[in-house]
Amino acid sequence: MDETDRAFETLAVTAGEEPFGTGSEAGDVISPLHLASTFALPGLDTDLSLEDVDPDAGEFVYSRLSNPTRHALETRLAALEGGDHAMAFSSGTAAIFTAILSVVEPGDHVVAFDDLYAGTRRMLEEVFETRLDVDVTFVDATETTAVEAAVTDETAFVWMETPTNPRLELCDIAAIAEIADRANATFGVDNTFASPYFQRPLELGADVVAHSATKYLNGHSDAVGGAVITSDEALAEQVQFNQQVGVGDMLAPFDSYLVLRGLKTLPMRMRQHERNAAAIADYLEGHEAVTDVYYPGLESHPQHDLACEQMDGFGGILSFELAGDVDDAASFLEALKEFTLAVSVGGVESLIELPAGMTHEPLSQAEREELGITDTLIRVSAGVEATDDLLADLERGFDAIAQRSAPIAEDD
Structure with missing residues (x-):
């Protein structure tokens, strides 16, 4: 059956895995973990070239080039994003770097969302601009006209992240795709926060999608x-070359196995992540100790209508602004029991962090202020725990702030 005939939930469980298929001669219902670094050849073929090796036919030579476990994962990732090709890397940073490196050359120009993950922004500034002579313009991409105004004849790549980290800002994928197309520029989207369950940028006109898996x-x-996922044959060929040879960066078999396993429950996890995030956002929006809540599912979000148009759901991440100072934020965070104070998002456990002092600390204070990342902005990754337990934990945090600010009774 063609994969386009199957629902997302089905593809998440079965795409790329077939009992008695590639690498599963014993009939494993899940892809085996292939740790081999090299593979035996049936004989010496003087006409053999690496370009002729076909993983879909069970042909493997060396795990840097292709590995059965990684190949199963890449097949599933392509299916879930609606692309023809997927390449798995050792990190999201490596994936983004390789995607951009596969397109731009010295002297080229890149247009990027100003509210990018700090690591991606530093990569563009300190690697591509400083070392590779690539000009980068950061724009407020919530305004499509700002993207259009920034594009020049030298623009080779347009890089967006939507929703953004940490303020959950959105850009109009379809509109920017048209701008990039007119400029003959490659358009890439970091789809990490939404996941392919809630958003598929390739369907909206993007040329390439990247994830932190x-x-x-x-x-x-x-x-x-x-x-990295794409349907552009030429781009896929270049990304794959850089994955295998130019950079030599690929996802190890064990991590491929874990991500392949995790994808099986992606649909049900995303539904619970969203339910918890929506409940938390509603709770916070009505709390007197909170001045702002940033979550695309709220009608108060300035791009709520756009989220409804280009997303199938609103995701499991939100951020909010505490009324108070950084010491109040510290008291709040340190009082929590269910939420773990840690960087990263997307796990089954709920995580919480202070971007100004954690994920976005590498940015200068001026850069953070320009992006609206204050010392009291808190980011939440809602897990899949019971909603009431999470809300009660947040109340514990607010109680800690109240106790901190309560007047100390004087002795008689």
């Missing part, structure tokens, strides 16, 4: 990985 795709905070 560490997050929702794996979903259990026990593997680090990244992915």
